[in-house]
Amino acid sequence: MSPQRADAVRNREILLGTARQAVASGDLSLQLNEIARRTGMGVGTAYRHFPTRRALLEALAAPAFAGVVADARAAASHDDAWGAVAALLRGLLVRQLADAAFAEVIAADRADDALPETTALRVEFAALARTVTDRARDAGVLRADLTDDDLHHLACGVVFALGLSPDPGARLDAYLRALLQGVRAPGPA
Amino acid sequence: MSPQRADAVRNREILLGTARQAVASGDLSLQLNEIARRTGMGVGTAYRHFPTRRALLEALAAPAFAGVVADARAAASHDDAWGAVAALLRGLLVRQLADAAFAEVIAADRADDALPETTALRVEFAALARTVTDRARDAGVLRADLTDDDLHHLACGVVFALGLSPDPGARLDAYLRALLQGVRAPGPA
DNA sequence: CGGACAAGCGGACTGTCAATCCGGTTGGCT
DNA sequence: AGCCAACCGGATTGACAGTCCGCTTGTCCG
Numbered sequence: 001m002s003p004q005r006a007d008a009v010r011n012r013e014i015l016l017g018t019a020r021q022a023v024a025s026g027d028l029s030l031q032l033n034e035i036a037r038r039t040g041m042g043v044g045t046a047y048r049h050f051p052t053r054r055a056l057l058e059a060l061a062a063p064a065f066a067g068v069v070a071d072a073r074a075a076a077s078h079d080d081a082w083g084a085v086a087a088l089l090r091g092l093l094v095r096q097l098a099d100a101a102f103a104e105v106i107a108a109d110r111a112d113d114a115l116p117e118t119t120a121l122r123v124e125f126a127a128l129a130r131t132v133t134d135r136a137r138d139a140g141v142l143r144a145d146l147t148d149d150d151l152h153h154l155a156c157g158v159v160f161a162l163g164l165s166p167d168p169g170a171r172l173d174a175y176l177r178a179l180l181q182g183v184r185a186p187g188p189a
Numbered sequence: 190m191s192p193q194r195a196d197a198v199r200n201r202e203i204l205l206g207t208a209r210q211a212v213a214s215g216d217l218s219l220q221l222n223e224i225a226r227r228t229g230m231g232v233g234t235a236y237r238h239f240p241t242r243r244a245l246l247e248a249l250a251a252p253a254f255a256g257v258v259a260d261a262r263a264a265a266s267h268d269d270a271w272g273a274v275a276a277l278l279r280g281l282l283v284r285q286l287a288d289a290a291f292a293e294v295i296a297a298d299r300a301d302d303a304l305p306e307t308t309a310l311r312v313e314f315a316a317l318a319r320t321v322t323d324r325a326r327d328a329g330v331l332r333a334d335l336t337d338d339d340l341h342h343l344a345c346g347v348v349f350a351l352g353l354s355p356d357p358g359a360r361l362d363a364y365l366r367a368l369l370q371g372v373r374a375p376g377p378a
Numbered sequence: 379c380g381g382a383c384a385a386g387c388g389g390a391c392t393g394t395c396a397a398t399c400c401g402g403t404t405g406g407c408t
Numbered sequence: 409a410g411c412c413a414a415c416c417g418g419a420t421t422g423a424c425a426g427t428c429c430g431c432t433t434g435t436c437c438g
Contacts, residue, residue, distance in 0.1 A: 005405055005414060033395065042417030047397065109353060145363045153350040154367065161346025164298060165338070174334045178343065182371025194385060194434055222424065231388030236426065 012049045014039050019056055028100050030056050057101050058118045064095050064102035065121045071095075072128035081139040084132045085151070086180055092155040093176055097168055107156040126152075143185050151183060201238045203228050208245055209290075217289050219245050246290050247307045253284050253291035254310045260284075261317035270328040273321045274340070275369055281344040282365055286357055296345040315341075332374050340372060 018039050019030060030053050036046035050056035071091035078084040096103035105118065114122075129148045136142035146154075158175050162168040207228050208219060219242050225235035239245035260280035264273040285292035294307065303311075318337045325331035335343075347368050351357040 007405070008415065011416090031395065032397085036417095043397085044399080044418065045416055048415075051397080053396075107349075107353065143363075143367060146367065149354070150350075150360065150363065153353040154347070154364065156353060157346035157348075157350025158343070159346075160296075160349040161339075161342040164296065164342040164345060171339065174332075174339065175343065178332065178335065178371040180371075181373075181375060182367040182369075184370075186370060187376075196434070197386060200386090220424070221426080225388095232426085233389065233428085234387055237386075240426080242425080 008049075011039075011041060011045060015041070015046055015049055015056075016059060020060055023060060023099075023101050028104065032056065052113065054113050055115060058105055058115045060101040061099065061105040062117065062121070064099040065105065065118070065125070068092060068095050068102075068106075069121055069125050069128065072125055072132065076128050076131045078132075081132075081136045082141040082184070085136045085142060085183070088129060088132050089151065089155055089179060089183075090176060092152075093159060093162075093172060093179075096156070096159040097162060097172060103156070103159055106152075107159075141185055143183055146183055154179060154183065197238075200228075200230060200234060204230070204235055204238055204245075205248060209249055212249060212288075212290050217293065221245065241302065243302050244304060247294055247304045249290035250288065250294040251306065251310070253288040254294065254307070254314070257281060257284050257291075257295075258310055258314050258317065261314055261321065265317050265320045270321075270325045271330040271373070274325045274331060274372070277318060277321050278340065278344055278368060278372075279365055281341075282348060282351075282361060282368075285345070285348040286351060286361060292345070292348055295341075296348075330374055332372055335372055343368060343372065 015035060018035050022030065022035065022038075032046045032050065032053065033043050035056075036043045039046075050059060068091055072088055075084040075088045075091075078087065092106075096106065106122075126148070129152060133142065133146075133148035133151055137144060137146075158179050162171055162175055165171045204224060207224050211219065211224065211227075221235045221239065221242065222232050224245075225232045228235075239248060257280055261277055264277045264280075267273040267276065281295075285295065295311075315337070318341060322331065322335075322337035322340055326333060326335075347364050351360055351364055354360045
């Protein structure tokens with residue numbers, strides 16, 4: 001009746017927890033052999049739950065991804081067209097900074113080996129982002145030469161730039177300001 | 190008398206050429222075993238010339254790196270403080286787009302296993318970039334909350350963003366405009 | 379020219395890590 | 409209790425980075 005056995009559910013949670021801890025401590029390599037060893041499980045168990053590094057990565061990223069989708073939904077129903085763009089970008093930056101796994105997932109557009117649930121999130125997010133972006137462009141507050149994909153890419157680029165700093169969190173606000181100023185339509189004057 | 194034997198010089202050139210070709214065709218993995226096989230040389234020969242992937246990468250990147258240093262020197266002696274920043278950033282973007290190996294080298298600040306010559310280029314570039322940046326900030330045309338390192342990081346971030354596009358070259362101008370607008374000091378009004 | 383020898387070469391080998399395979403074990407149902 | 413599909417463990421394979429060392433050859437000197 002239940003889709004899987006109780007021990008399997010438990011083991012999956014343990015693996016996810018251990019992996020999340022590894023990522024939080026700065027190790028994004030997600031070596032399944034190593035994670036399995038840390039949990040005391042066999043390697044086979046780890047690989048059955050997460051057949052590839054990518055599968056584990058996307059499982060880790062799912063909550064954060066769902067978060068930005070929620071952000072985007074809120075932004076899409078926001079009154080202020082520019083405020084919506086700013087909220088969307090800020091959310092993207094903050095969540096990527098807080099979750100390296102999510103940052104890697106959202107930056108990789110390669111849908112080849114993506115889990116279906118990740119693809120679903122990506123599609124939903126793309127639609128919302130497009131709404132927000134189009135509205136801002138129509139209102140003349142967003143540069144006309146930038147698409148929703150461009151904003152997505154630039155946000156990932158800024159996160160990459162933050163990652164080059166010794167203390168990314170300390171530069172977040174400055175880079176966000178620059179990003180927003182950069183994508184805003186130049187004054188008509 | 191000569192620092193190395195004629196065959197060694199020749200082999201080094203062949204390896205570099207093969208590697209450059211691999212990078213140009215989109216393969217940045219620089220697997221020395223594979224490159225050696227393609228040249229018909231033994232693996233040992235390849236590894237003697239380039240002990241690690243990084244060594245080969247930096248050798249490939251050296252000309253492009255020297256190019257941006259030249260750009261930076263020209264920019265530093267430019268009259269217009271803002272024009273110098275624009276020229277510097279444009280050069281960084283264009284050269285990184287044209288040479289993926291250089292893009293990887295300049296993005297990685299890790300000096301751990303860097304070749305001394307690469308470190309020298311990096312130091313020289315940093316000094317010139319600092320000059321240009323400080324001048325622009327003093328002139329009030331560059332955002333006061335951005336350092337020379339920030340510009341460096343943001344440029345690498347924009348290149349990363351370009352890499353997410355299906356056709357990076359097509360978006361270069363748009364992203365460069367956004368970058369310049371983003372780092373420029375907001376109007377005093 | 380030709381002999382000596384350091385510089386250079388080749389490729390077998392080791393270590394690491396992702397991913398697979400399959401014999402043994404166990405949770406959950408009747 | 410007894411069955412069996414689902415699950416587990418870990419030895420194993422395969423790909424790749426990098427090392428080691430015996431053999432070859434370019435170069436110099438007599």
